[in-house]
Amino acid sequence: MIRLHDYVLSASCYKVRLMAALLGVRLDLEAVDFHPGRAHKSLAFRQLNPAGTLPVMVVDDLVLTESTAMLVYLARLAGPEWLGPGTPQASAQVQQWLAFSGRLAASLGLARLHDMLLYTGDIEALRRDGHLALRELESALTECRFAGHDWLVGTAPTIADIACFPNVALSQDGGVTLDPYPAIRLWSRRVRSLDRFVEMPGIHRLHELRPAPAEA
Amino acid sequence: MTTRWIATGLSHDLPNGAVMAGQWQATELAVWRSATGKLAAWKDRCPHRGMRLSHGFVRGETLSCIYHGWVYGTDGGCKHIPAHPALTPPAAICAEGFACVEANGVLWLAPVGMAEDPPRLVDLRPVRTLSLTCDLATILGVEPALGGSDIIRGSVRIGGQDEEICLLVQPRPNGITFHALCSARADVVQVSRWLEALRRSAEEKVAA
Helix, strand or coil, X not given: CCEEEECCCCHHHHHHHHHHHHHCCCCEEEEXXXXXXXHHHCHHHHHHCCCCCCCEEEECCEEECCHHHHHHHHHHHHCHHHHCCCCHHHHHHHHHHHHHHHHHHHHHHHHHHHHHHCCXXXXXXXXXXXXXXXXXHHHHHHHHHHHCCCCCCCCXXXXXXXXXXXXXXXXHHHCCCCCCCHXXXXXXXXXXXXXXXXXXXXXXXXXHHCCCCCCC | CCCCCEEEEEHHHCCCCEEEEEEECCEEXXXXXXXXXXXXXXXXXXXXXXXXXXXXXXXXXXEECCCCCCEEECCCEEEECCCCCCCCCCCCCECCEEEXXXXXXXXXXXXXXXXXXXXXXXXXXXXXXXXXXXXXXXXXXXXXXXXXXXXXXXXXXXXXXXXXXXXXXXXXXXXXXXXXXXXXXXXXXXXXXXXXXXXXXXXXXXXX
């Protein structure tokens, strides 16, 4: 059984829930009162994760506190093709994007927490850093288009795409618009078009992929 | 403000069955393409509750508002209101239309009733759309080989070759957006990286 200590509005927690859903892996979710309860900072929770961050994944004796490591675990367990083609170049590129997703969390993610959950911080600097990261992503996806590829690494979606998607798709919650980034907009559509895609508050599915509801 | 065509995007960034936010001068628009490829552009405001229609979704030949699902046809008329399924919506419920045409891989917008066609761009192919936080004068100062106002053109040195560059200017509230094209033989990857270098130089000049 895979237990995930989870908060529904957290981009990092959603990253793991999305990956599990795409792989068809069942998670046992344990809701943590992140806001306003700050239960992730309690003594009991820090016994599990001294850093006091979410999500935390527990599988028997294995305790993971980094969401990108959880993606690796889930993909290795249930869908190794999500780890990428496996060449030295592709494996390094996947790692590069996993680290990059940390920069998205430290800019777009904190801007969102500032605007939504009253975090303190230099909001203008966070938004500026967020735009710099989005420009990098936009350029990479533009070069993917020139090469005829739809995804960050190789020709199929990988954990790199899933790691970067949540904080990008939620950027408008932190006052960062995606209007200047057409390649990101199309990539976001592709992620949301994946079979078994799941939503979170702020990231809706593509309604057009299902038939219109029948009239009563 | 003069009435003219303004580029709002490149064709490859609006596939069939998709909607995006566009702009004509200060007017925000929803630009969308139906499942069969028919283009339409309207003010970015649902006549019902004012929600941005660019947040909506395309199903077949209609665009639906994300808020209450009101369905509009490519002519802008409301076709269906889910909360009143038996009602035929009155003709007065209509999104406010703009002219939207596609030429040379570029999406152009103008108010309805423009007499002339959009500018013709021969022997050029679209590269990418790029937004900058500086003004046009700074760009032209950084790259003196470029000139123009709505359509910036010039021959610049990229990867050891002289390449024809064309930048279609879309003014934005906090800067400008370029829809960039280049000569057909140019290497688009090199041109894309050259554009990023131009942006970096211009923005750093403003910051200095």
